[in-house]
Amino acid sequence: MHLQLTKQQEIIRQMTADFSAREVRPIAAEIDNTETFPMQTVEKLFKIGVMGMNLPREYGGAGADEIAYAIAVEELSRACAATGGIVAAHNSLCCWPIWKYGTEEQKNKYLPKLTSATIGAFGLTEPNAGTDASAQQTVARRQGDSYVLNGSKVFITNAGVAGIFVIFAMTDKSLGTKGISAFIVEKGMPGFSLGKKEEKMGIRASSTCELIFRDCAIPRGNLLGKEGEGFKIAMSALDGGRVGIGAQALGIAQGAFDEAVAYTKQRVQFGKPISYFQNTRFKLADMETNIQAARWLVYGAAFKRQTGKPHSKEAAMAKLFASETAMEVTTRALQLHGGYGYIRDYPMERMMRDAKITEIYEGTSEVQRMVISADILK
């Protein structure tokens, strides 16, 4: 048993924490307030190689390991969950499936873009296919050298800013989940447009939109994997995605905890800093314990993923526990701030709003429990 980060992982934590403190934290409140996508920050993240960091060097990546990736998302999310989420969606849900299932031609065409300048997105969820992702209504019809897509996707992270999308659609309804296929779609392909931009409770700086496909013809060469492999691709991408969201939730919890510790040492009531009172101390102890537990679950899932062994259950547990920890820690940390926690001068209310999404996207907590229990009872 070797429970220690590698030197590289430690330095990546230092570097991303430094980046987060200097580039992300100062604008976090403002981009939340104004719902502004942090394009300049993302450009810097491309420059330092966080975008697409896990991809091999031949495609412009850094060949980084999964734990290093989790650490990067955690540190960014500690200051701004929206920024962490942008990175997680790009890396786990767009870069990874193209690398894992793409042909050499597809990889050479798309991955260098995804490591240098182009943001990626992933389109699975539909108005009537959320938790039941198999109920896909978007259809892809084979027509000569093309597939023609019709339908729509909702709640798509990075949608408004992405240039490359991994999209799922039914190629054969009669086959159920086995009839779902994955496609690489580029921004600007005829018949592909953006719909409504969502106004969200949290992670307001990330771009979440509807995608609309109206007789959108895609070259046959943009089929990702084989016909009918789409559901498998989606589920395996979501395993990685859940490690990413677990890391995001972990970062939110840690960020809120840091604020709570600093505040309770400063805030004086009844003549003493409130950190003196047992109520505060026990709350902080519980928060820290849960955060550490979440951290080991997230890094453990990342480690398992790195080894290449099946890790759906570990990813689901990491995401479930970390997201519920984020929700609980932000709620308690806000309570420790009293009235100041409720106003926008302090980051607590933003962190609490941000924490909520981690219990919902890339599979709700209920979906995670389904995955975990299915694995137990298989």
Place this chain on the structure above:
Amino acid sequence: MRIIVCVKQVPDTNEVKIDPETGTMIRAGVPSILNPDDKNALEQALLLKDEAGAHVTVLTMGPPQAAETLKECLAMGADDAVLLSDRAFAGSDTWATSNALAAAVRKLGGFDLILTGRQAIDGDTAQVGPQLAERLDIAQITYAQSLEIDADTVRCQRLLEDGYEIVETKTPALITAIKELNRPRYMSIRGIYDAFGENANIKVWGVADLGIDASQVGLKASPTSVNRSFSPPPKPKGKKMLDGTVDEMAGALAAELKRLHVI
């Protein structure tokens, strides 16, 4: 173009604590960092490398763990690094340090530019840069807040207390950087994997490698030495409410401001 960047590993002085009994620094738990001005010097070298291509070598003198700082420089984009590490160097003041650095620069062969920070945050002397330039008999421009190169002409804005001057010189030259010069980049993920991996490109040289006499470096060779160190006199404890008439209170406050050299 060949650029040598001289850097120093320093304790993060924001985190330094002093033992009030002994008047010495408590080093335990104080993180070591790349000296901030040196980071600006490295960034300038990397900008020149990005623009026109250059080979950037980072040079430092320090204990073996100073290699960590060199790795940070490599992860930012430097090509190779040299660590001068030898017990014989210990206790060197700026005069002795510049002897060792000059010998290392000569051993490295030719260069067009030497870039370094104006001063290190632990010693705050700002002396090693000029003294290295003197040892190498080259021109120096200190306090550079901008730097342009056109063929063999270097042009800098040199910051003064009341403005700046534009100074020109020819390569080879030594330039010292201040934080206004640029905004240092971060290490890249890829750079971190390479620099902190097994085969980091760092050479370690001792006195024997430099071909200089041990009497030129270290504590014994240093003209200056620390006689004693102590904590600065503590800030007067507790608040003092001023009283009297408005003029009396204002006068007392002005006297205090004068004591603090604010007026």
Place this chain on the structure above:
Amino acid sequence: MTGDSRTYKDVWVFAEQRGGRLMRVTFELLGKGGELAKSRGSRLCAVLLGKDIGGLSQELFAYGADAVYLADNTLLAQYTTDAYTSVISDLILAYKPEIVLYGATHIGRDLAARVAARIDTGLTADCTGLEIDTDTGLLMQTRPAFGGNLMATIVCRNHRPQMSTVRPGVMDKPARNDRKTGAVIMAEVCLTPDKLRTRVVETVKSDTPPVGLGEAKVIVSGGRGLDGSQGFELLNRLAGKLGGVVGASRAAVDSGWIGKGHQVGQTGTTVRPLVYMACGISGAIQHIVGMQCAGTIIAINKDPEAPIFKVADYGIVGDLYQVIPALIDSCDSAETLLKTRK
């Protein structure tokens, strides 16, 4: 240089001038240098380099110099490292002073380090205290290190001269005595243009460099107690006197009296100046967290119960519209006193 230290005598001060005007630190060095020369029973000399600056000698005598080494040459019209290093090194080698002091300015620090390397002696940077050890006769050079967390006393035992750069604004400027005179010793200048490897193309003066809150040495902040934007005009005047900048509490910013860029505190900038003056600021926690690391905190508030007094080093309970004008007057008279004291 090493050798018999007894052959070295006198205290020298580098008389830094820019554009024909002596820098204030030169007078401060003459003040301290005079004390050192007295303890050593030697003379205080100034070293003055430039072009057509001989007239400044009298000013140097008036502030205590017994002699002035004067180098007047076209190639010294502007400061360049090479020219000044060459002339001063030659003078030191020829006349062997025991102590040489330079102002720790951007010129003094550029020059002194290079001179020390050329003549192979020690140099102590940015000193804030200088005295002669009565037993050894050595110059005890005290300076802050590690960002001011530690003070160190440095000695230069076996090399001469003992050289220091001295932080401006720390030593007292001595009284002026216009009746005092001294000897002018003309220095031989053997410079040729090709020896000057740098060329000053242009000198650009800036009135007051724009200082951000984060770097300001002095911050004068206003809050709700200002009762309006006119209060910041008053604070601006005071900040100008103190060489500082104006800060504000969130209440003042939210009231639209001053721009958001001035805000100190949780949602503004965290500051650590030498002196922080909180005027009409009650001291809400989100303000305190942004300024409590200041060196000295001064609070002016009408309300004696205001929490700001809990973190203040000096407190004045009173109307800032009375106290601050009185303080500005006191600053003025302190300045005049300094100028006219004989």
